[in-house]
Amino acid sequence: MHIGKSYRISEFIAWTKRDIYLLVVMGVVPVVLYQMADLKWLGIPWTVVALLGTATAFIVGFKNSQTYSRIWEARQVWGDILSSSRAWGVTSRDYLKSAEKAKELIYRHLAWLAAMRYQMREPRPWESSHKTNNIRYSRLYCIPEKETTLEAELAxxxxxxxxKEVLLAQNKATYLMSTQGKALKELFAKEEMVVSQFIDMEKVLRDFFLLQGRSERIxxxxxxxxxxxxNRIxxxxxxxxxxxxxxxxxxxxNESLTGIMKGNMVWLVVPFSVLLSWIYTSLEQVGDSTECPFEGSPNDVPISQMCRTAEIDLREMLGETELPPPLEPKNSIVL
Amino acid sequence: MHIGKSYRISEFIAWTKRDIYLLVVMGVVPVVLYQMADLKWLGIPWTVVALLGTATAFIVGFKNSQTYSRIWEARQVWGDILSSSRAWGVTSRDYLKSAEKAKELIYRHLAWLAAMRYQMREPRPWESSHKTNNIRYSRLYCIPEKETTLEAELAxxxxxxxxKEVLLAQNKATYLMSTQGKALKELFAKEEMVVSQFIDMEKVLRDFFLLQGRSERIxxxxxxxxxxxxNRIxxxxxxxxxxxxxxxxxxxxNESLTGIMKGNMVWLVVPFSVLLSWIYTSLEQVGDSTECPFEGSPNDVPISQMCRTAEIDLREMLGETELPPPLEPKNSIVL
Amino acid sequence: MHIGKSYRISEFIAWTKRDIYLLVVMGVVPVVLYQMADLKWLGIPWTVVALLGTATAFIVGFKNSQTYSRIWEARQVWGDILSSSRAWGVTSRDYLKSAEKAKELIYRHLAWLAAMRYQMREPRPWESSHKTNNIRYSRLYCIPEKETTLEAELAxxxxxxxxKEVLLAQNKATYLMSTQGKALKELFAKEEMVVSQFIDMEKVLRDFFLLQGRSERIxxxxxxxxxxxxNRIxxxxxxxxxxxxxxxxxxxxNESLTGIMKGNMVWLVVPFSVLLSWIYTSLEQVGDSTECPFEGSPNDVPISQMCRTAEIDLREMLGETELPPPLEPKNSIVL
Amino acid sequence: MHIGKSYRISEFIAWTKRDIYLLVVMGVVPVVLYQMADLKWLGIPWTVVALLGTATAFIVGFKNSQTYSRIWEARQVWGDILSSSRAWGVTSRDYLKSAEKAKELIYRHLAWLAAMRYQMREPRPWESSHKTNNIRYSRLYCIPEKETTLEAELAxxxxxxxxKEVLLAQNKATYLMSTQGKALKELFAKEEMVVSQFIDMEKVLRDFFLLQGRSERIxxxxxxxxxxxxNRIxxxxxxxxxxxxxxxxxxxxNESLTGIMKGNMVWLVVPFSVLLSWIYTSLEQVGDSTECPFEGSPNDVPISQMCRTAEIDLREMLGETELPPPLEPKNSIVL
Amino acid sequence: MHIGKSYRISEFIAWTKRDIYLLVVMGVVPVVLYQMADLKWLGIPWTVVALLGTATAFIVGFKNSQTYSRIWEARQVWGDILSSSRAWGVTSRDYLKSAEKAKELIYRHLAWLAAMRYQMREPRPWESSHKTNNIRYSRLYCIPEKETTLEAELAxxxxxxxxKEVLLAQNKATYLMSTQGKALKELFAKEEMVVSQFIDMEKVLRDFFLLQGRSERIxxxxxxxxxxxxNRIxxxxxxxxxxxxxxxxxxxxNESLTGIMKGNMVWLVVPFSVLLSWIYTSLEQVGDSTECPFEGSPNDVPISQMCRTAEIDLREMLGETELPPPLEPKNSIVL
Known part of the structure; x- marks a missing residue:
């Protein structure tokens, strides 16, 4: 997530550089043919383009509104994961007689959070973070999941x-939640809590499964x-x-002109067609970069930061004092 | 679901081939009449078409936004089915004293998943998978529910x-859930669990009925x-x-032209009217193919794959090691 | 609900016949005055109409999107009623010791479903099913609530x-649900179930009140x-x-024409104004006929069919074998 | 709520009379200056107006869609209040051993409903019911909360x-709900119900607080x-x-005309500008009158009627037979 | 929140003063160059601007609809916080045997509310309240969180x-909620309530964590x-x-004019371009000022006022009579 005031226009232009080059070419060629090669019939009626332009605005607007919904829902899910994690901490501590057992449940929950964020950062074929535009940009910030391994985090x-068992599992987050269930069963068997507390905690587990499922869905x-x-077409x-x-x-x-520009107005087609096209391609690119909120792009939902917040809050609840620092943004970007 | 970067334009054109042929005819006829038969009065004012074009963009946009909602809701429902299935596994294992009984509940749940996905794949008159465009395309991927019978899966x-009983039931999924209820009643009677656990599991059953109902609704x-x-009109x-x-x-x-194109500009109506019309018919076809998210089209919600995932996760919870492999996409398409 | 592929265009035209007649008149009069009475000043600038046309498209689009939401929500509510009815069947059977008592609860629930659907079919002043267009069409399908009385169904x-008591009540559905509550109280007093089961079933009753309220709201x-x-204006x-x-x-x-059509182009205003106006009035009529999803129109939510499905499922759960058949569509329409 | 087929156009025009007068003046002045004072330069390019017109349509459309959401949500909240009130009646009667105590809880609930509807009818500075257009109209229907005092209703x-205590409280509805809580505590202390029933009823109280809060929010x-x-600007x-x-x-x-209208076409600007402007101001006024769903306007959510329905249903549950009649609409309007 | 009828147009113009100055410059420069420096080629085709204008209207409309959703959701969350706070008061009082202990729970809840509102008022880089336009305006109203310190409020x-402990915590609201949990555990250990009441109150705590998380998310x-x-671009x-x-x-x-304006019409570009641009920039500024509903702007959700309402209601429940007064608006603005 970019946490500054806004992207600078220069950053934006740099980010869309490749498209701009292409658009310039696409603007220059018709003008040269029309003006220099005198192919006047290349000038098609504006009405065709205007109709297409309106329809395109509709379509691109629709896409952006859907990608916005995706990122917003992703943030909702992770906001609920953060809140529910805090609640898990309080419930574990309050229900269990032994503080040691509560710590175990809470630490395993932190492991689940780590497994979740690593799983969310795995690449998918449709994600755009591998595009040239984006790879260049990605050097400016850091993705915590690329810097340490999941194993180190879980350890x-x-x-x-x-x-060891977790690392063998197909879906590590599911495995960890399932282990939480087993642990609760044991704690109940050892009379660490009564049956209605056991049932209540199992319900919370079910809610975590739902949250995990929602995150996986996005x-x-x-x-x-x-x-x-x-859209692209x-x-x-x-x-x-x-x-x-x-x-x-x-x-x-040209008709109504005199002076140096007379006869040369057609050259203005290049800057204006680039400008208008660039608006549309940028809008499209903004949509693309918002579509996948967990791909490791600067527009991601900051799940690493949120997991860190959860860790600080939960370990503070356990009375620990050596807490990790909050994740800091780099170049105004935090993931 | 198509899991690649995107459809190739060539695939897209192939998919809309039949419409293109028709549109070419619809473009050529008026031009020939106007140009060759000299029926100049066929040229109607652009304003009429522009007004219609804007209204059509509205209508098609509305349809696409609704079909998008449908597929997204379908994915939500099945995402929740997957998550709740995992939760069912954990709850069954943790509440019941006997691992054997838990396995029974979990296996019956897998049967319910199978019944659900076969039920979802049954054809409906309004679905478009039987259209020529789509039948041709359907050879490129495989629909698991067409390859084995429900009976084999349930077995x-x-x-x-x-x-045997299940196969006689009107609504197999409902029947299986109802059997789960009966099994819970028996387990409670045998004191496999206490009353509050029994009630909790009945509640989960009720949630499965709601999820089933939502899937059936779509x-x-x-x-x-x-x-x-x-829309079509x-x-x-x-x-x-x-x-x-x-x-x-x-x-x-033509007025402002000289050279070979003079007098022939009208012929350009053919490519441009085909292009613009094709945009609209393609948009319509994309909407159609998204409308029914369980019809067995390449744009379906991948319920077979999700049921397989649930199976793997649940059997892993039971400690089984001979797990079926995840469903693999064929030509980037997985159902 | 129409369950075919789509309405045929001929059906659609027949359905909007009355509007078409009117639109033809509204198109012919100005042309005659302009062309024959030579009142050239009747031709107003297109800009006025274009602005109005765009605004109208907005407004009609908004209406249709809201009426769509209404029918979709109505289907959701009834989908949840169906699912919850199945769940009620399972819960009643599993919680109660006596199968006889469970049957009573389930049968009273079927009575509630019947009361609900009769209540939903009562006419309201704003519904459009009494319009001439719709009355003619309504002969093609059948409305089960018009064919038998509520009394016969409840019996x-x-x-x-x-x-007898039910028939005297102001709101029959509310009365039946309230009777369910009384029956639960008695069953609890007779120790047919324990207090936590009693509370659980009361909660389910509360959910049915909410569903009933949502259906009544629509x-x-x-x-x-x-x-x-x-909108109409x-x-x-x-x-x-x-x-x-x-x-x-x-x-x-006309200026650029020669031949027979010269001077007569204005007559083309009639077909084109009828065409464009018809699009708008049809859109409006589609909206109207979707607005009230329980009025007994061919576009209704099929609540009679869904109640029948619930009946079949619930009686199958009770082990009954003489089940009523599912409701069949007539002319592709089922209510 | 207007419960007829629709407003008549004459009613609509009467309702927007004041705007129409103003618009006529705003249309006549420029025409007079242009035509009579020959200030031809007052004629500005249509493009400016068209761009503004489209943007205005967007903005007004957005407002209407939000005000529609507000009234719809208001109706949802009150629909849920009605349903939950019925459920409260059933639960009170079923859980408590003494019918007398149940009646007390139910009557206090009716008091809460009365307090709520009086609170909802209090004026707010932004409401439009005090506008001249609306005051004149308000003589045609009646607002029950203006006819009797809250004190009389609560009595x-x-x-x-x-x-006496209630009338002193800052927020009467909150006070009444809080008294319900106290009464439940006492009933539990007197062993009128067991602890899990007590907890269940407290939960229902919490839900009523949420519903009250939602209504207050709107x-x-x-x-x-x-x-x-x-918007207004x-x-x-x-x-x-x-x-x-x-x-x-x-x-x-004028150029292409002959006869009496030649040179006078500009006068047609008056009716057409009034017509188009009126459409926009009416749309705005419809939005305004929908914005505040509890202000006592003819477009309000009918909360008085709904409270009466709740009263009838609840007192019927208590076995009372002298029930108040349902609220009847006056001039097709019921509040 | 502005609680008057609406902003006055003069206030609005004052608020957007800086933009207006800039727009005048941006309008004058091209006119001077075109008219005085005779650079006629600066006049570009309107079609380019019209296409851009429509697309911009889309984009700005989309932004405003999202910012509206944000402020509406913020109000929902805080409405639910208010309602749940009332419910917390009732539950604490009803469940606990000792009134003293209930008071402690309720007072700690008031501390949580205070911590929440101070946390919400902390500045963020993307908020616009530090813009010159807004700072000037902010002198007209008062932000309670700027007038007393959090410490004084919590005391x-x-x-x-x-x-002391709270002030050391990283996230004060979380810390206070966690302390509530500890207090509940103790109260349960001291048999102030039974286990099912304890579990019920823990659930309510979890809901408060969710509400806190939602507020933090926005x-x-x-x-x-x-x-x-x-958008800005x-x-x-x-x-x-x-x-x-x-x-x-x-x-x-100019062609069709005579008299003094002939040849000078181009100067009218200045007022009209300023007018149209101002509409767009104002719309953008309205969006900006709505985007962050907790920044201390006049368009904020009035969380200070709502916390005060909660305090009054809760202390009234405790039977206190020296209640603080409701927060009053200043210049029609209340925060």
Whole structure:
């Protein structure tokens, strides 16, 4: 997440550099053909482009509103994970007679949080963080999950044997939650709590399964590819046709001119078609970079930071005093 | 679900091939009449078409936003089914004294999942997977529910007698859930669990009934036919009128031309009307193919894969080691 | 609910026949005055009509999106009623010691379902099923609540005395649910179940009250009349002004024509204004017919069919074998 | 709530009379200046107005969609209050051993409903029911909360002492709910119910606090004033500029005319600018009158009627037979 | 929150003064260059600006609809905090045997409310309350959290030792909730309540954690910066290009004029471009000032007032009579 006031326009232009080059080419070619090669018939009616432009604005607007919903839902899910983690800490501490056992439950929960965030950062084919535009940008901030291994993180919270078992499991987060269940069963058997407390904690476990499932859903079910595809086709077509539609609009202006610009107005098609196209491709790129809120892009939901917050809060509840520091943003970006 | 980066444009064109042929015909006829038969009065004012075009964009946009909601809700329901299945596994194992009985409850749950996915794949009259466009495409991927029978699947999880009874039931999923209830009653009677645990598990059953009902709702209540119908009429009318509206727009351009294209600009109506119409019909087709998220199309919610995931997770919880492999995509498509 | 592929265009035209007649008149009059009476000043600028057209598209789009939400919510509520009914069956059977008592609870629930669907089918002043367009159409399908009386339906599930009392109640569904509560109190007093089971079932009753309230809300709170009114005014004004706005657009085309159509292009205003207006009035009519999802129109939520499904499922749970058949659609329509 | 088919157009015009007068003046002045004072430069380009018109349509559409959400949510909250009231009646009767005590709880609940509806009808500065347009209209229907005092209503349900205390409380509804809690505590102390029933009823109380809070939220948090303000500015600016933008559009038509209208087309600006502006101001006024669903306007959520329904249902549950009649609409309006 | 009828237009203009100055400059420069320096080629085609204008309206509309959702959700969360606080008061009083202990729980809850509102008022880099426009305005109202310190507020509710500990905690609200949990554990150990009441109160604590988390989410997760950035670019570009697009539209009008305005129509570009641009920038500014509902701006959710209401209600429940007065608005603004 970018936590500054806003991106600077220069950052934005740098980020969309590759598109701009392409758009310039797409703008220059028709003008050269029209003006130098005198292919006047290349100038198509503006009405065609205007209709396409409105439809494209609809489509791109729809996509952005859906990607916004995705990131917002992702933040909701993780906000609830953070809140429920705090609640788990309080409940574990209050229900169990032994503080030691409560600590075990809380540490295993921290392990679950770590497993979750590593799982969320795994790459998917439809994510855009591997695009050239984004790779270049990614050097400016750091992704905690790329810097230490999951094993090292889990080792902080789990005993040696449990760690080994977890690492073998297909879905580590599910495995850890399932182990929490087993632990509760044992604690109940040892009369650490009464049956209604046991049932209450099992319900909380079920809620964590739901939260995990929701997070996995956003990770694993992208903005449907059929919509993404038609979106891309719309925008590309629009950018392609726009300069052709502008040719005559600018050419007409020559009539009423005198002086040096007379006859040369068509060259203005290049900057204006680039400008308008760039607006649409940038909008598309903003959508793309928001679509997958866990891919490790600067627009991600800051799950690493939130897990750290949960860790601090939970260990403070246990009365620990050597707490890790909150995650700090780098270049205004924190993940 | 398509799990690649996106559909290739060539795939997209192939998928909409039939519409393209039709649109070409619809574009050529008016041009020939106008240009060759000299029926100049066929050129209608652009304003009529522009107004229709805007209204159509509204309507198609509305449909797509609703079909998107449908697929997203379908994924939510199945995401919750997956999460709740994991929770069911943990709860069954933790509450029951006997591991054998827990396994029975969990296996019957797997049977319910199988019954659900077979029920979801049954065809409905309004689904579009039987359209020629889609049948051709469907050879590229596989639908697990078409490859083995429900009976074979259920046999893996149920005893012989129970299997027979289930196959006779009107709604197999309901029957299986009802059997779970009976089993819980018996387990409670045998003092496998205390009354508050029994009540808690009955509540979970009720939640499964709600999830089943939501899934059935999306299956059985299509995008309302009255909306679908008017949608189709809008798009068809627009595609029909578009070339007529473009005739004069392109004809006017002849005035300012010289050279070979002079007098022939009207022929450009064909590619441009096909292009614009194709955008609209493709948008419509994308909507159609998203509308029914369980019909066995490449854009389905991957319920077979999710049921497999649930199976792996639940059997891992039971300590089984011979687990089935996750379902793999074929040509980037997994169902 | 229409359960076919879609309405045929001919059905659609037949359904909107009355509007079409009116629109033809509204199109012919201005053309005759303009062309024959030579009142050229009747041709108003297209800009006025275009602005109105866009605003109208907004407004009609908004209405349709709200009516869609209404029908979708209605289906959700009834989907949840169906699921919760199944759950009620399982819970009643599992909690009670006596199968006889469980049957009583389940049969009274079926009576509640019947009361609900009869209550939902009662006419309201704002519903459109009494419009001539719709009455003619309504002969093609059947409304089960019009064919048998509520008394006959309730008699299947209730004892004679209870039936009498129910028929006297102001709100029959509320009365039946309240009787369920009394029955639970008695069953608890007779130690048919323990207190936590009693409390659990009372909670389920409360959920049924909420579902009933939601269904009544959709029935009794129409799309607000102030919105409906301004909507109608917009559409009527648009249809009225459209032909006037088209007069000059078509008249201008005469200049560039030769041959028989020269001077007669204005007559084309009639088909095109009818076409465009028809699109808007049809959209409006589709909205109207979706607005009230329980009025007995072909676009209703199929509550009779869903109650039948519930009946079959619940009686199957009781082990009954003489089950009623599912409700069949007539002319592709099932209510 | 208006419960008829729809408002008549004449009612609508009467309701917006004041705006119409103003709009006529705003239309006549520019025409007179342009035509009579020959200030031709007052005719501004249509493009300016068209751009403003589209943006205004967006903004007004957004407002109406939000005000619609507000009234719909208000109806949901009160629908849930009604349903939960019925549930409260059943639960009170079923849990308590003494019918007398149950009656007390139910009567205090009716007092709470009365306190709620009086609180909801209190005026707020941003409500529009004090506008001249609306005051005139308000003589056609009746607001029950204006006809009897809260004290008289509460006296029906509460003992003398309790009534006195309630009237002193800052927030009467909160006070009454808090008294319900005290009564439950006492009933539990007197062993009228067991602890799990006591807890269950406290939970229901908490739900009533939430419902009360939601209703208060809609009452006390208007459509944000900053949005309302910019909305009004948009609409006013549009209405102001519209006639100026139309001047030249109509003036141009003179060229092609002969006869009496030649040179006088500009006068048509008056009716058309009034018509278009009226559409926008009416839309705005419909939004305003929907914004505050409890202000006592004809478009209110009918909370008085719903409270009466609750009273009838609850007293029928207590076996009472002298029930008050349902609230009847007056001139198709019921509050 | 502004609680008057609406902002006055003069207030609005004062608030947007700085933008207006800038827009005037941006309007004057092109006109001077076009008219005085005779750079006629600066007049670009209107079509370019119209397309950009429509797209900008989309984007700004989308932003405003999202910021509206944010403030509405913020109000929902705090409405639920208020309602749940009342419920906490009732539950604490009803469940505990000792009134003294209940008071302790309730006072600690008031401390939590105070900690929450101070936390919500902390500045964030993306908030706009530090902008010059807003600082000037902020002198007109008062922010309670700026007038007394958190320490002073907490001291009203907590013992000396507890106060010290709280002030050391990283997240004070979390710490206080965690202390509530500890207190409940102790009360249960001292048999002040039975286990099911203890569990019920722990559940309520968990709900408070969720509400806290939701409030923090809205505070800490701004409208995504990538969207905010592209929004700003759109609006700025539009305002920059608008006067260039208007030049020729107004210049054309000169042809048909006579008299003093002939040749000077281009000067009208200044007021009209300022007017239209101002509409867009104001809309943007309204969005900005709504985006962060806890920043201390006049459009904030009134959390200080709501906390005061909660305090009055809770202390009234405890039977206290020296209640603080409700927070009063200053210049129609209350926070």
């Amino acid at each position: 902080k919270y789990l005993s040696c044997e449990e760690l 990770k694993d079910f992208p903005y449907p590819r059929q919509f993404a595809t038609i 719309f925008v590309k077509l629009f950018c392609l046709l726009l300069p052709f539609g502008l040719l005559r609009e600018f050419d007409k202006l | 893996k999880y149920l005893s012989c007698e129970e299997l 299956k059985d209540f299509p995008y309302p036919r009255q909306f679908a119908t008017i 809008f798009v068809k009318l627009f595609c029909l009128l578009l070339p007529f509206g473009l005739l004069r727009e392109f004809d006017k351009l | 299947k599930y209730l004892s004679c005395e209870e039936l 029935k009794d709170f129409p799309y607000p009349r102030q919105f409906a009114t301004i 917009f559409v009527k004004l648009f249809c009225l002004l459209l032909p006037f706005g088209l007069l000059r657009e078509f008249d201008k085309l | 029906k349900y509460l003992s003398c002492e309790e009534l 009452k006390d948090f208007p459509y944000p004033r900053q949005f309302a303000t910019i 948009f609409v006013k600016l549009f209405c102001l500029l519209l006639p100026f933008g139309l001047l030249r559009e109509f003036d141009k038509l | 009203k509710y907590l013992s000396c030792e507890e106060l 505070k800490d997760f701004p409208y995504p910066r990538q969207f905010a950035t592209i 759109f609006v700025k570009l539009f305002c920059l290009l608008l006067p260039f697009g208007l030049l020729r539209e107004f210049d054309k009008l």
